[in-house]
Amino acid sequence: MTGERADGESGPRSGVETGTSYFGVRDPRHAERDLDRFADEGLSAVLHTFSERDRLYYRDTMGEIVDAGADRGLTTYVNPWGVGRVFGGEALSEFIGRQPQARQRLSTGDALPAACFNHPDFRQYMRGWVEDAVAIGADVVFWDEPHWYIPEWHGDSVPEGAWTCRCDACQERYRERYDEAMPATETDRIAAFREDSLVEFLEEMMGLVRDLGARNALCLLPGAHPDHGIRDWERLAASEHLDVFATDPYWAGYDEDPESYVRENTELVVDLADEYDLESQIWIQGFKLDADAAADVRTATRTALDGGVDSVFTWGWDGCRVISDIACEDPEAVWRAYLDELP
Numbered sequence: 001m002t003g004e005r006a007d008g009e010s011g012p013r014s015g016v017e018t019g020t021s022y023f024g025v026r027d028p029r030h031a032e033r034d035l036d037r038f039a040d041e042g043l044s045a046v047l048h049t050f051s052e053r054d055r056l057y058y059r060d061t062m063g064e065i066v067d068a069g070a071d072r073g074l075t076t077y078v079n080p081w082g083v084g085r086v087f088g089g090e091a092l093s094e095f096i097g098r099q100p101q102a103r104q105r106l107s108t109g110d111a112l113p114a115a116c117f118n119h120p121d122f123r124q125y126m127r128g129w130v131e132d133a134v135a136i137g138a139d140v141v142f143w144d145e146p147h148w149y150i151p152e153w154h155g156d157s158v159p160e161g162a163w164t165c166r167c168d169a170c171q172e173r174y175r176e177r178y179d180e181a182m183p184a185t186e187t188d189r190i191a192a193f194r195e196d197s198l199v200e201f202l203e204e205m206m207g208l209v210r211d212l213g214a215r216n217a218l219c220l221l222p223g224a225h226p227d228h229g230i231r232d233w234e235r236l237a238a239s240e241h242l243d244v245f246a247t248d249p250y251w252a253g254y255d256e257d258p259e260s261y262v263r264e265n266t267e268l269v270v271d272l273a274d275e276y277d278l279e280s281q282i283w284i285q286g287f288k289l290d291a292d293a294a295a296d297v298r299t300a301t302r303t304a305l306d307g308g309v310d311s312v313f314t315w316g317w318d319g320c321r322v323i324s325d326i327a328c329e330d331p332e333a334v335w336r337a338y339l340d341e342l343p
Contacts, residue, residue, distance in 0.1 A: 017075065017279075017311035018342045019045030020286075024322045026054075028064040034317070039072040041339050046074045047142055047313065049081035051091035055132055066137040077217060078138035080129055084115030084122055088145035088219075090323055095125055104149050104165040107184050112164055114149040117201040119169040130205055134212040140244065141209045142217045146198060146230075163190065173197070195231060206241035217244035217281065222254075222265050237272040244311065245273045246281035251300065252289055258300040266307035273310070281311035284338055287320040291329040294337035301341035314338045 020043060025031045038046060046069045054062050069076045082091030095115060096103050102119040104112040115122040133141050149164050151157060163186045174182040174193055183190070206216040218239075220230055230236065237245050249265040251258040266282050273280035282304040284297060297314075304312050319331025328334040 016305065016309065016343055017045050017281075018043050019047060019075070019077070019311070019313040020338075021047040021049065021079075021313065021316035022069075023049040023081065023316060026058050026061055026065070028061065028068060031065045032068050035069050035072050035074065038317070039074060042342060043339075044073070044075060045077065045311070045313070047077035047079060048138075049089060049091070050078045050129075050133055050136070051081040051089065052083055052094050053091065054081075055129060056094070059132060059136065063136040070137060070139070075139050076137060077140045077142045078133045078136065079142040079144040080126075080133070081144070083126070083129060086114050086117065086146060086148070087143070090326065095122070099125075102169075103167070105167040105170075106158060106162045106164050107166045107186070108159055108162050109166075110158075110162075112149045113154070114164075116165050116167050116169055117146075117148075118165070118173050118197050119167065123201070123204070126201075126205055127208060130208050131212065134209065134214045138214050140215045140217050141206075142219065143202060143206070144219050145221050145248070146202060146218075147221060148194060148198070161186070165194075170197070191231075198230060199235060202236065203239060203241065206239060210241050215243040216241055217246055218242055219246040219248055219281070219283065222247050222249045222261075233268070234272060234275075237276045237278060242276075242278060244279045244281050245269055245276075246283065246311075248283035248285075248315065249300075250283075250285040250287075250315075251296070252285055252293070258285075258296040259303050262300045262303040263307060266304050266309060270308050279310040280308070281313065282307075282309045284312060284314040286314040286316055286334050286338060287323075287326040287328060289319070289328040289334055291333075293328065294330070294333040297334050297337040298341050301338055305341070305343065312342070 048066055050062060066076050080087045082089035084095050085093045096113055099121050102115050102121040104114045104116045171182045209216050218236060220233060247265050247269050249261045251261045270280045284300050319328040319334035321327050321331035
């Protein structure tokens, strides 16, 4: 199962970073035991989730937990878990309740339970989030699946032909850019505007991360679907603020073959990372997997490593056993399968 790397070599790169996401534990003493275990099992990095709740109530505690990972030699990533409901993660958003004016709006005018990338109040909130994420000790800020609202993720439905976002902030920015009113019907220009808006948001936030002395990792949803807001991956790979380029080909969620799906996305990420002098990263599915999924996890992990990535992570630790809604049916087997395939 050896692949051809973009640099002409085959098989895994030397010195591959290996890691896992870590969440749900806010007792530093308990977290230290888990982090000891991660280090003992050979992992070299850990991603700590930093939700709105964490920022509001656990900021100093999160600093202790992040420091504990660094003390064990782990590179520490921090991500905006579910913040504004426009990043990946099983976390609720208080922001969209307290700041309803900053919510996305459908072309029909209906408000959505997600923040708008163009709204100045959300931009201000995210600048504060970045400052806190770096302050608690992030080596890398991990921009996790940034996307416009995706109804099916939340079991919602929208009227046929409706799209987001057409809030006041988007309409104002659209008018400034194109010198015309924003139409209520989706057009190619609307699609380009959505993508421009998300890219500009990320460029601002990643620039701030760099100014504060940390690095940036960006994980894009696989498939470059226009509804996600990012079709042109190369545009973001070329960012002067980016350090790590990633995607998460979670095969079970898309009913894909783990080997071919991971290989296809690994090739794409490695090629772009090599072209723009970035580190490449692939995430291995470790949630919502059936009891017999360990073989698929092994296959996916080997495929990513043989494809030449610089970094491989799993979401998430212990097969997500602590979140019953997304826990694997045999979380221990999934976790062991991932660890056993690492170099």
